[in-house]
Amino acid sequence: MCPGSETLTRPHKSALERLSQSETRKQSRPEVVTAERPYFPRRFGGRERRFVCNPEQNSNRVVMSKRKVKDVHLPVGECVPKLQEILRERICHQQLPVRPEGVEAQHKHLLELLRRTAVHGESNSVLIVGPRGAGKTMLLKCVLRDLLQDKEVQKNLLQVHLNGLLQTSDSIALKDITRQLQLENAVGDKVFGSFAENLAFLLEALKKGDRSRSRPVLFVLDEFDLFAHHKNQTLLYNLFDVSQSAQAPVAVVGLTCRLDVLELLEKRVKSRFSHRQIHLLNSPTFPQYLERVRTQLSLPDNFPDERFARDWNGSVESLCEDKLVQEVFQRHFNSSKDFRSLHLLLMFCLSRVSVSRATLRTSDLLEASRLCFTDAKANMLHGLSILELCLVIAMKHLNDVYEGEPFNLQMVHNEFKKFLQRRPNSVYNFETPVIMKAFEHLQQLELIRPVDGPTAKSQKEYQLMRLMLDHSQIMEALQKYPQCPTDVRQWAMSAFG
Amino acid sequence: MTAVLQQPGYDEERLRQAAEQLPSREVQAGMLLSLMGEPDQYSYPSIFIYGHQASGKSYVMQVLLRELELPHAAVSCVECVSAALLFEHVLRSFFGDDAASRLPRSPSLSDFVRVYRQQCSQSPAKQTRYIVMEKAELLRDADANILPAFLRLQELVEDNITVILLSEIVWDKFRPNTGCFEPLLLHFPDYSKGELHQILSRDRHPSYSAELYSSYINILLGVFYSVCRDLRELRHLAALNFSKFCEPLLEGRAKETDTHKLWRNIEPHLKRAMQTVYLREVSSLQWEQMQQMEEKECGALRGLSAHTHIELPYYSKFLLIAAYLASYNPARTDKRFFVKHHGKIRKTNFLKKNEKTSNHLLGPKPFPLDRLLAIFYSVVDSRVAPSASIFSQISSLVTLQLLTKVSHDDQLDAPKYKCSVSMDFICAISRTVNFDIIKYLYDFL
Numbered sequence: 001m002c003p004g005s006e007t008l009t010r011p012h013k014s015a016l017e018r019l020s021q022s023e024t025r026k027q028s029r030p031e032v033v034t035a036e037r038p039y040f041p042r043r044f045g046g047r048e049r050r051f052v053c054n055p056e057q058n059s060n061r062v063v064m065s066k067r068k069v070k071d072v073h074l075p076v077g078e079c080v081p082k083l084q085e086i087l088r089e090r091i092c093h094q095q096l097p098v099r100p101e102g103v104e105a106q107h108k109h110l111l112e113l114l115r116r117t118a119v120h121g122e123s124n125s126v127l128i129v130g131p132r133g134a135g136k137t138m139l140l141k142c143v144l145r146d147l148l149q150d151k152e153v154q155k156n157l158l159q160v161h162l163n164g165l166l167q168t169s170d171s172i173a174l175k176d177i178t179r180q181l182q183l184e185n186a187v188g189d190k191v192f193g194s195f196a197e198n199l200a201f202l203l204e205a206l207k208k209g210d211r212s213r214s215r216p217v218l219f220v221l222d223e224f225d226l227f228a229h230h231k232n233q234t235l236l237y238n239l240f241d242v243s244q245s246a247q248a249p250v251a252v253v254g255l256t257c258r259l260d261v262l263e264l265l266e267k268r269v270k271s272r273f274s275h276r277q278i279h280l281l282n283s284p285t286f287p288q289y290l291e292r293v294r295t296q297l298s299l300p301d302n303f304p305d306e307r308f309a310r311d312w313n314g315s316v317e318s319l320c321e322d323k324l325v326q327e328v329f330q331r332h333f334n335s336s337k338d339f340r341s342l343h344l345l346l347m348f349c350l351s352r353v354s355v356s357r358a359t360l361r362t363s364d365l366l367e368a369s370r371l372c373f374t375d376a377k378a379n380m381l382h383g384l385s386i387l388e389l390c391l392v393i394a395m396k397h398l399n400d401v402y403e404g405e406p407f408n409l410q411m412v413h414n415e416f417k418k419f420l421q422r423r424p425n426s427v428y429n430f431e432t433p434v435i436m437k438a439f440e441h442l443q444q445l446e447l448i449r450p451v452d453g454p455t456a457k458s459q460k461e462y463q464l465m466r467l468m469l470d471h472s473q474i475m476e477a478l479q480k481y482p483q484c485p486t487d488v489r490q491w492a493m494s495a496f497g
Numbered sequence: 498m499t500a501v502l503q504q505p506g507y508d509e510e511r512l513r514q515a516a517e518q519l520p521s522r523e524v525q526a527g528m529l530l531s532l533m534g535e536p537d538q539y540s541y542p543s544i545f546i547y548g549h550q551a552s553g554k555s556y557v558m559q560v561l562l563r564e565l566e567l568p569h570a571a572v573s574c575v576e577c578v579s580a581a582l583l584f585e586h587v588l589r590s591f592f593g594d595d596a597a598s599r600l601p602r603s604p605s606l607s608d609f610v611r612v613y614r615q616q617c618s619q620s621p622a623k624q625t626r627y628i629v630m631e632k633a634e635l636l637r638d639a640d641a642n643i644l645p646a647f648l649r650l651q652e653l654v655e656d657n658i659t660v661i662l663l664s665e666i667v668w669d670k671f672r673p674n675t676g677c678f679e680p681l682l683l684h685f686p687d688y689s690k691g692e693l694h695q696i697l698s699r700d701r702h703p704s705y706s707a708e709l710y711s712s713y714i715n716i717l718l719g720v721f722y723s724v725c726r727d728l729r730e731l732r733h734l735a736a737l738n739f740s741k742f743c744e745p746l747l748e749g750r751a752k753e754t755d756t757h758k759l760w761r762n763i764e765p766h767l768k769r770a771m772q773t774v775y776l777r778e779v780s781s782l783q784w785e786q787m788q789q790m791e792e793k794e795c796g797a798l799r800g801l802s803a804h805t806h807i808e809l810p811y812y813s814k815f816l817l818i819a820a821y822l823a824s825y826n827p828a829r830t831d832k833r834f835f836v837k838h839h840g841k842i843r844k845t846n847f848l849k850k851n852e853k854t855s856n857h858l859l860g861p862k863p864f865p866l867d868r869l870l871a872i873f874y875s876v877v878d879s880r881v882a883p884s885a886s887i888f889s890q891i892s893s894l895v896t897l898q899l900l901t902k903v904s905h906d907d908q909l910d911a912p913k914y915k916c917s918v919s920m921d922f923i924c925a926i927s928r929t930v931n932f933d934i935i936k937y938l939y940d941f942l
Contacts, residue, residue, distance in 0.1 A: 081505055085538050092539040094652070132676045165646040166607040166653065176607060225675065226642075257675060344681060347541055351531040355505060374684065376547065376667035383549040383687030386723040410858050427723070433776045433802070434724060445549075446666050457901050459917050462860030482689060 074305040080355045083299065083312065087350055090296060091343050100142050102288070103135065106278050110143045110253075113276075117216050117251035118153040123243040125252040125273055127224065129259060130280030133340030136255045139280065140220065158217045164226025170235045171195040173227075177202060181217070203238060209248030216249040224254030228264035236265070240272035289333050289342075294320055296346060297360070308358075315359045322362055328369045345372050377469060380445060381477035386488065387430060388438045389481065390416060393492045395448070395467045396474050406451045406464040409439050413461075419491050436460065502527055506535030507565050515564035520699065521692040522553050525685055526561060532681065533659070536567060536624035540659040541681050542651035545633075545671075547664050548685030551728040554663045557685075558629050569627040574635040580643055584609040587628055592616040606646055610653050617656045626658045633662035637671060645677040652678075687726060694718060696728065697735055705743065709753050713742050716760055720767040725775070734767075737774060737781055741766050741788050778802055805922055812881065813890045814926050817916070818934060819873040820900055821923045824861035824916035826939045828868065834937050835875040855940045857920065863903040863913045866891075876932065 074082075089095055100107045106128075116122045128136045148154045160180045167173035178185060178198060185192050185201060193201065206217075219239055221227055227236055239252050254261075262270060284292065297316045303309035319325055332345060348368035349360060384392070394415035398407045413435055420429060442448050443465070451464040478484060478492050502512045502523070507530075519526050533540050546554050555571075562569040570590035577583040581604055588609070589597040596616045601608055628650070630636065636644045646653060647660050660680075664671075668682055688696065694714055701710035717735055725731060742763045745751040751758040773779040778801050779787070809817070826834065856862070869891070874881065881887065894900045895914070904913040916923075927934040935941050 077505070081535060081538075084534060088534055088539045092541050092651070132678075163653065165642045166605075166610055168605060168607070168640075168642055172605050172607050176611075340679060344679065347532070347681060351528070351534070354503070354531070356503075371682075376669060376682070376684070379684045379686065380547075380549070380667060383552070383726065385726050408860060410860070414858060430724065431772055433778075434771065437776060438724070444665070446670055457898075457917075458915070459860070459919075 073307060076308070076358050077355050079305050079308040080353065080358050082304065083308075084350070084353070086299065086303070087297065091347055091350065094138065096138065096141055096145065100135070100139060101292075102284065103139055103280060106280060107139060107143060110139065110278060111146055114143060114147055114218065114251055114253075115150075115153070117218065117249055118147060118150075118157045121212065121214070121216055121249040123247075123249050123251065124276070125240055125243050125254075126276045126278060127254045127256060127261065127273075128278045128280060129256055129261065131338065132257050133338040134257075134280040135339070136257075136280055137222070140253065140255065156215055158215050159220065160217060161220045162222065162227075164221070164223030168226075170230050171198070173230075173235050174198045174202065177219075181205075199234070199238070203242075206242050206248045206250070210246065214248040216251065219250060219252045221252065221254045224256040225258045225261050225264060227254075228261065233266050233269050237269050237272070240269055243274075244272045284337055286330065286333055289337070290320055290326070290329060292339060293329065293342065293346070296342075312359070319360050319362065319365070324362055325365050328365055332369070332372070341372075345369060348372065375473065375476075377447075377473055378477050378480070380447070381469075381473070382480060382482075384442075385438070386485065387428065387435070388442055389478075389484075390419070390428065390488060391435070391438055391442065392447070392467075392469065392474060393478075393488065394419070396469075396471065396492070399467055399471075406466050408464055409436060409461040412439070423487055502530055504530045504533075504535070506537070511564050511566075515560050518560050518564070519553070519557055520696055521688060522557050522685075525553075525683075526557050529557065529683065530561065532683075533625065533627075536565075537657075538625070539657055540625045542658075542678065543648045543660045543662065543680035544683060545662045545664070545668050545680040546683045546685060547667055549687050549726070550665060551730075552685045552687055553728075554685050555629070555631050558661060558663065562627060562629070567627060568622070568624055569629060571629045572631070574630055574632045574639075580604075580606065580639060583643075588612060588616070591626060592620065606640075606642060613654045613656070617654060622657045624657075626656065627661060628658065629661045629663065631663045633664040634666045634671070636662075641673065644671065645673055648680055649678040688728060690718060690722060693722075693726070693728065693731065697732060700732070700736075702739065702743075705746075706753060710739075712756055712759075713739060713763075716742075716763055717767065720764065721771065721775075724771065730775070733781070734770060734774065737784055738763070738767060738770060740785075806925060809926070810890065811930070812877070812887060813894060814930050815877045815932075816869070816873055816887070816890055817894060817899055817918065818923065818927055818930075818932060819869055819876055820864075820894075820914060820916040821918065821934070822876075822937055823864040823868050823872055825856045826937070827856075828864075830939050831868070831872065834939075835872060857940050861915045861917065863915045866912050866914065869914065876937075 110126070110128070113124050113126060117124050128140065130136050144159075148157070158181060160177050162173055162176060167176055174195065175198065178201070183201070183205065185198075208214075227233075230236075239250065242248065243250050243252055258264070262273075262275075265273065294316060298313045299309040301309075332342065335341075345365075345368050348371050349364050352364045352367070353360060381389070381392070391412055394412045395407060397415055398405075398411055413432065416435070439448075440460075443450070447469060448465045448467055451466055475492065478489060502516045504512065504527075516523065516526070529544075529546075532544065546558075548554050559571065561567075562571075568591060570587045572583060572586055574583075577586065581600070584600060584604055584606075585597045588600065591613075596612060599612050599615075604612075628647070630647070636647070647662075650660050651658050662680065668680070694711070697714045697717075698707070698711045701707055714735060717731070717738070721731060721734060742759065745755075745759060745762050746753065751762075770784070774781065774784050822834075870883065891900070891914075895902050899916070899918050901915045901917045902912060903915050904911075923934060
């Protein structure tokens with residue numbers, strides 16, 4: 001026990017009581033209800049705020065729709081920005097769907113679990129595991145939204161949101177927990193006390209409570225695997241320990257993309273975890289994938305201009321039935337089933353819709369797909385000077401001859417000289433320092449990389465390097481290179497320099 | 498001349514002004530603008546822009562954000578040596594000095610997000626806020642959580658914010674082990690020769706005609722284009738050498754129409770510039786001075802690399818020679834070179850399969866201290882005692898970076914070294930002590 005706990009707990013007594021449920025709380029401190037969940041309203045309220053921001057626009061629309069109930073025609077100049085606004089919010093801001101698709105079972109499971117904590121005061125722990133972009137956060141947010149529709153739960157449940165990227169150590173995490181629970185040792189937003197004091201205080205607060213009296217706390221740990229890298233896993237140990245013993249009811253929900261996350265946990269932590277996992281493995285079929293495209297792009301029914309919405313939805317529909325377009329989507333589907341990469345593609349498409357071209361065309365999609373699939377290294381090779389390209393070709397030859405052994409500048413220069421000797425009146429007779437400058441530029445672009453780290457102390461011309469390019473990449477880049485001299489191209493083709 | 502950028506939601510006049518400042522980048526600027534969308538609409542959380550040096554990445558961003566008066570924070574990752582500086586800079590440019598002062602001492606990312614949320618709730622964004630990070634490749638060396646967190650900053654702070662990363666290096670080299678939020682990738686292609694010509698011709702000299710300057714740029718590109726495509730470098734070279742180009746005109750030896758004469762005058766001069774000014778052997782100021790005093794040949798001035806001569810003590814010279822021999826000769830051949838009455842052994846007897854390539858191609862090999870001393874005693878004529886001064890000279894050669902210590906620092910009894918001087922340097926040294934080093938090198942046998 002912490003030596004200062006005696007003095008510590010006394011002033012904090014009221015805080016501890018607040019954690020436990022009391023009847024008079026609501027009357028005495030009405031403002032607490034809103035302040036209780038400091039992050040929550042903003043997390044979900046982004047949308048409402050946006051509409052509050054421009055009330056005149058909002059009211060304007062209401063008046064208009066009242067005046068002409070059935071058929072409203074807005075000029076295209078107003079429809080397209082509206083369309084952009086709706087679709088952009090859907091794609092970029094990851095707006096919540098009304099109903100989770102394809103994960104109904106998981107949704108039900110999680111909702112049931114959290115309700116048991118919120119209503120019956122049962123302690124639970126669960127891990128949501130799935131690859132990136134599989135909708136883990138979305139699932140959790142949906143569940144929370146549905147859960148909070150219950151008035152009882154809304155009044156009862158306390159939430160703590162932590163993220164492994166932000167709370168990089170246990171002491172930071174602990175301070176944030178204290179802050180989010182609005183405990184008394186947080187004045188304003190400053191938190192007092194050392195790590196040990198904070199921990200003792202928090203545990204004291206959680207231990208004081210029991211199943212019947214305390215308000216349940218929901219801990220959401222985003223990027224859960226990063227928490228497992230904290231020293232001694234103190235935070236995880238304590239959270240799971242509270243969830244195992246008959247103390248204040250807590251639910252610990254971890255979100256992670258690592259399948260082997262349980263291997264990261266220490267034995268004592270692992271034994272306290274309930275081993276309940278929810279897997280979100282993305283496996284849509286291609287028709288489902290196309291359906292997703294359709295739902296992502298189509299306009300809702302309450303769009304102000306019905307005719308425009310109809311036309312747009314029709315164009316989306318016909319786009320999805322186009323053979324060429326389906327091929328493109330099939331290609332994307334084959335490279336990744338993840339919806340977030342689909343969003344990238346749709347974002348490029350959407351950016352090509354403007355007032356003058358208010359429909360999606362096949363060409364837009366082809367162009368967007370081309371942008372998504374371009375090889376970045378080939379793009380960079382395209383911008384190299386001829387001298388640098390010659391050096392890359394020399395490296396390619398060295399790689400071919402010596403089977404992937406690392407090389408240094410001297411060898412590359414030697415190889416390049418061999419090429420020059422065969423063409424005595426070539427224009428590429430550059431001095432060594434110029435070649436060295438070109439070589440350094442290649443290193444700066446990370447097209448070549450030193451074998452033993454950048455800090456190795458050896459002369460520049462003898463530092464061993466590896467080429468970070470593929471044989472086919474070089475040949476392809478050579479085909480596309482603008483005004484490539486014929487002798488250089490022939491040299492690249494020839495098997496042995 | 499230039500196509501006007503089009504995007505609803507922005508002032509037309511401003512768009513036109515921005516477009517005028519962006520020659521040959523209309524496509525990229527237009528695409529960027531359409532991705533950014535109208536100021537009050539959500540934009541994609543993070544955009545990654547890559548392209549070569551001086552392909553206008555930060556310039557386009559800067560012009561767009563400044564001309565359209567969008568709220569933004571321009572950060573250079575070179576300047577932000579610690580994350581605290583980065584956080585402070587971002588908060589200051591969005592919310593003023595006040596907000597930046599609310600960060601605690603040595604803030605974590607969590608503090609930054611908290612302060613940002615607070616400030617943001619007080620002054621919610623009416624427009625998309627932009628954070629532009631130049632030289633984003635340096636973010637990889639910062640704390641492991643910075644890059645993934647900034648990529649999904651929109652989600653973390655719940656504000657309409659877009660992070661734009663600018664880099665020369667492709668995105669594949671950025672991706673962390675456990676993955677992250679994938680940004681939109683955008684490529685800025687290199688300028689073609691025509692575009693370079695067009696851009697460089699814009700800053701012509703007012704007292705000469707545009708055609709003259711354009712033909713000058715043509716000649717300049719003809720010399721330098723195969724080596725350098727960096728716009729900044731080319732512009733610098735163009736500014737430096739223009740006065741030389743105009744010389745015959747001022748003296749009346751040629752008219753503006755005598756393109757051939759002008760070309761003959763400037764071409765050798767530019768070739769010399771490639772060997773000197775381009776490599777920063779001679780500073781730009783020196784180059785300008787040299788152009789003024791005509792009779793003195795350009796390049797007669799000794800550049801930086803000509804100052805390689807270094808004055809060393811007598812024994813240090815021999816130690817360095819011995820180190821060079823030990824580094825570039827295989828140990829098997831020591832007997833043949835340094836023992837008297839060894840008999841004649843032909844090189845072919847020594848030749849092993851893997852030694853066909855010359856040692857001067859592969860670089861120096863490490864050698865132990867004993868071998869260095871043995872060679873040293875055999876090349877020095879007089880008898881030298883292995884005094885402390887000899888050993889301290891070896892270690893001072895290491896601090897001068899003429900030798901490199903290969904083994905760990907704690908190995909006192911048998912340290913290993915490598916010689917790190919060039920062939921020219923060692924030849925000059927051995928000439929001063931009348932030692933014919935070529936005779937002792939295995940490669941030149």
